[in-house]
Amino acid sequence: MAKRKGGGLLIVMADIPADKDDEFNRWYNEEHLADVTSVPGVLNGARYQAVKGGPQYLAIYELETYEVTRTPEFTKIREQPTEWSKKASPSVIGTNFARYTYRQIFPNGVSPAVADTDLAPVLQIGRMSVPPEIDAEFNDWYNTIYIPGYETVPGCISGRRYVAVDGQPNYGTVYELEHEQVSESPEWLKARDSNPKSADIRAKMTHAQGSPAVYKKIFQL
DSSP, X not given: OOOOOOSEEEEEEEEOOGGGHHHHHHHIIIIIHHXXXXXXXXXXXXXXXXXXXXXXXXXXXXXXXXXXXXXXXXXXXXXSOOHHHHHHOHHHHOEEEEEEEXXXXXXXXXXXXXXXXXXXXXXXXXXXXXXXXXXXXXXXXXXXXXXXXXXXXXXXXXXXXXXXXXXXXXXXXXXXXXXXTGGGSHHHHHHXXXXXXXXXXXXXXXXXXXXXXXXXEEEOO
């Protein structure tokens, strides 16, 4: 089986005006997703729509490493857009547009078991920052307490953490979920507050607008 996940991630998010929605979705599904996933080092890509939080639409691309976005093949897509891209790209017609290039920081590496799996039907995406003085404490807590706790919840497939190479805020978290109600379940809420340190750390986090958001998959090649 071809590798489907790597140590880098590209996320593109935006709200789309209602009168542009149909063309936007056709452009993404019929042209753009295929263009991006054809670039060497782009392992996988899918589109999602928010069911909680936002922005409204999310495109996510699994990368061998974040450096893929620096290659000539990749930059050509942005620097030489198609005629349809000039009319329908979220950077042109969208609001609350955000683009992130991420480098995975937890777990350390991508195991073969994870690398061979497809993107989940539902994702919960967190985008956050913390004051520099608690950075080390924040990362230790997230890696040793917060994600491991959530990964015990039925329906939670996995959690991965990233640092932003492009975009702000500077940290991102992706939980892969089996269905939309996982992060509202009693087990999830119990895990959220199972450690007394969690409330203190969360109080110091600053989330991007719409974060955390839950997204359901709407298209994949």
